[in-house]
Amino acid sequence: MRRRQWLHWGCACCAAVTGLAKAQSPWVPPPRFTRPDVASEEGGLWALMDREETRVRRSPFCMHETALNQYLSEIACKLGGDHCPDVRVYAVRTPYFNASMAPNGMMQVWSGLLLRMENEAQLAAIMAHEIGHYLQRHSLEQLRDVKARSAFATAMIAFGIYGLAGQLVALGGAYAFSRDQERDADRISIELMRKTGYDAREAAKVWADLLAELRANPAVDPTHESVLFATHPPSDERRDELQRLSVHDDGQTSEAAYKAQLAPLRFGLLEDEIKRGRFDESVVLLDRLLAREPEHGDLLYFRGEARRRRNGAGDAALAMADYEAAVRSGQAPAVTHRSMAAVYRSMGQGEQARAAWQLYLQAAPDAPDAALIRQYLEEAQ
Amino acid sequence: MNRRRIAFVGAAVVALWLAGCAQVSKVATGEVTVQERLSVTLDRPWNQFEGAQGDGVPTWTQEGITVDTLKFYVGLKNGGLLAPTPTEPKGQAPLEFKSTMRTGEIVALFERLYSREGSTFTLDRVGPDTFADTPGFSFEFSSIRKGDDVRLRGVGWGAVHNGELFAITYTAPRLAFFPNGVASAESIARSARIRK
Numbered sequence: 001m002r003r004r005q006w007l008h009w010g011c012a013c014c015a016a017v018t019g020l021a022k023a024q025s026p027w028v029p030p031p032r033f034t035r036p037d038v039a040s041e042e043g044g045l046w047a048l049m050d051r052e053e054t055r056v057r058r059s060p061f062c063m064h065e066t067a068l069n070q071y072l073s074e075i076a077c078k079l080g081g082d083h084c085p086d087v088r089v090y091a092v093r094t095p096y097f098n099a100s101m102a103p104n105g106m107m108q109v110w111s112g113l114l115l116r117m118e119n120e121a122q123l124a125a126i127m128a129h130e131i132g133h134y135l136q137r138h139s140l141e142q143l144r145d146v147k148a149r150s151a152f153a154t155a156m157i158a159f160g161i162y163g164l165a166g167q168l169v170a171l172g173g174a175y176a177f178s179r180d181q182e183r184d185a186d187r188i189s190i191e192l193m194r195k196t197g198y199d200a201r202e203a204a205k206v207w208a209d210l211l212a213e214l215r216a217n218p219a220v221d222p223t224h225e226s227v228l229f230a231t232h233p234p235s236d237e238r239r240d241e242l243q244r245l246s247v248h249d250d251g252q253t254s255e256a257a258y259k260a261q262l263a264p265l266r267f268g269l270l271e272d273e274i275k276r277g278r279f280d281e282s283v284v285l286l287d288r289l290l291a292r293e294p295e296h297g298d299l300l301y302f303r304g305e306a307r308r309r310r311n312g313a314g315d316a317a318l319a320m321a322d323y324e325a326a327v328r329s330g331q332a333p334a335v336t337h338r339s340m341a342a343v344y345r346s347m348g349q350g351e352q353a354r355a356a357w358q359l360y361l362q363a364a365p366d367a368p369d370a371a372l373i374r375q376y377l378e379e380a381q
Numbered sequence: 382m383n384r385r386r387i388a389f390v391g392a393a394v395v396a397l398w399l400a401g402c403a404q405v406s407k408v409a410t411g412e413v414t415v416q417e418r419l420s421v422t423l424d425r426p427w428n429q430f431e432g433a434q435g436d437g438v439p440t441w442t443q444e445g446i447t448v449d450t451l452k453f454y455v456g457l458k459n460g461g462l463l464a465p466t467p468t469e470p471k472g473q474a475p476l477e478f479k480s481t482m483r484t485g486e487i488v489a490l491f492e493r494l495y496s497r498e499g500s501t502f503t504l505d506r507v508g509p510d511t512f513a514d515t516p517g518f519s520f521e522f523s524s525i526r527k528g529d530d531v532r533l534r535g536v537g538w539g540a541v542h543n544g545e546l547f548a549i550t551y552t553a554p555r556l557a558f559f560p561n562g563v564a565s566a567e568s569i570a571r572s573a574r575i576r577k
Binding site for chain 2: 055058059060061093094095096217219272275276277278279280281309310338342345368369371372375376
């Protein structure tokens with residue numbers, strides 16, 4: 001789901017949406033779709049998405065962890081109901097918050113999103129929103145909307161209407177769904193969550209957490225960083241409305257099940273997170289994750305990394321405190337000692353740096369940088 | 382589409398434009414001076430993109446800019462950016478070189494450079510080496526490039542001389558292209574001399 005859609009969705013959980021959902025006649029999911037005639041505009045779109053799905057499936061970024069994929073498929077199946085056989089979920093290794101669903105039933109969930117979810121209900125909220133778009137065939141509406149736009153006439157002639165629209169969908173929606181479509185998908189997602197026993201209040205939490213991350217960086221104005229923030233009502237208002245609307249909901253969050261699925265992957269996802277170079281955002285994210293698991297060695301190490309690499313005022317000391325806490329937890333990764341050595345060295349504490357490098361080499365004698373660390377030790381003699 | 386993806390598509394368009402329209406000049410065999418500070422000796426001709434890749438980093442290639450690239454980082458001073466681009470997203474820490482950086486920190490800058498837009502970077506080896514008659518480092522890495530899913534291998538050589546960073550990196554698809562080109566790239570790196 002594009003960030004725009006996602007935040008739309010957060011907005012759409014507000015009174016107008018949920019109120020409508022409750023007040024209007026119950027939404028009835030459509031029957032399973034049959035494959036459209038390839039000669040039709042929808043058939044052309046499906047064919048393009050089929051090709052895109054083949055590319056995604058073969059991509060080295062497609063995560064092939066069997067347990068994770070089965071878990072994601074089970075959630076999609078639960079939410080999709082009768083449409084279960086038509087929905088295929090792919091986890092894609094990309095350290096940003098995103099998910100999307102194509103009209104042929106292909107759903108992509110990015111690893112940066114998986115890292116940020118606290119429980120299964122939050123993940124289900126996003127997947128349900130995407131399934132909402134799918135069930136309402138919003139992509140087809142968008143295709144027709146694109147056709148209607150005279151500004152794209154030239155492009156259509158040059159590339160063919162299906163090619164253009166398909167590219168847009170494949171790229172994640174240069175044409176975002178309309179506000180009405182987002183409201184529609186929101187309404188459906190809330191209904192699907194309730195129907196399947198998930199706590200709908202988690203939807204608002206995901207939205208608020210993402211907003212907190214975006215606001216963490218003083219250089220970033222969310223209204224400029226995100227199309228959604230720029231084109232919709234003030235984000236605070238949406239967050240507050242979401243919280244108000246879902247206050248009476250309850251249900252399962254399935255936090256333990258989600259953590260169990262993510263545990264074997266999380267170290268790698270955190271490595272990718274740090275490589276984004278958005279250290280302010282990473283610190284906010286890790287603060288939130290550590291609030292739930294305050295003594296987790298990996299989380300402490302990575303928050304230390306975000307602080308050390310941000311290198312702002314006081315960050316070195318804060319990073320060292322995290323590294324020390326990680327070591328005390330007994331679960332610190334070996335690289336914690338290497339990072340501690342870097343901080344000691346920057347503080348002019350050569351003796352401690354040498355000791356930390358030695359601990360690193362003891363824990364990881366075959367590390368790719370072992371030769372370099374040995375050189376550091378020789379120079380420090 | 383979020384702005385990051387728009388930026389990526391824009392960068393791809395720019396790359397294609399560069400590949401199709403940017404001026405390419407031949408770099409002949411023999412001694413060549415890059416940015417007036419780094420002399421290297423070529424054992425075969427290379428192609429130079431006059432506009433680099435939008436980051437001001439001199440870039441040479443044998444097979445094409447989307448295939449193999451030999452990049453030169455010449456005399457980067459304290460506070461200089463490794464590969465500044467006009468589309469650098471706000472909120473992303475700049476790839477800023479500091480004269481006090483040690484090898485591990487410098488290689489971490491390259492790690493972030495090659496991880497841009499979600500590409501992967503795996504450090505395979507880093508160790509002490511000599512570059513341009515200066516005690517320095519060399520490193521090897523693997524990467525999967527986002528956008529076209531190409532699996533790359535890379536190697537780099539560098540040193541900090543009088544507080545300035547000098548480095549050369551070479552990347553190419555791991556099958557065929559990298560094995561075919563790395564020897565020539567290393568020959569160039571081994572021949573590097575810093576001009577006073």
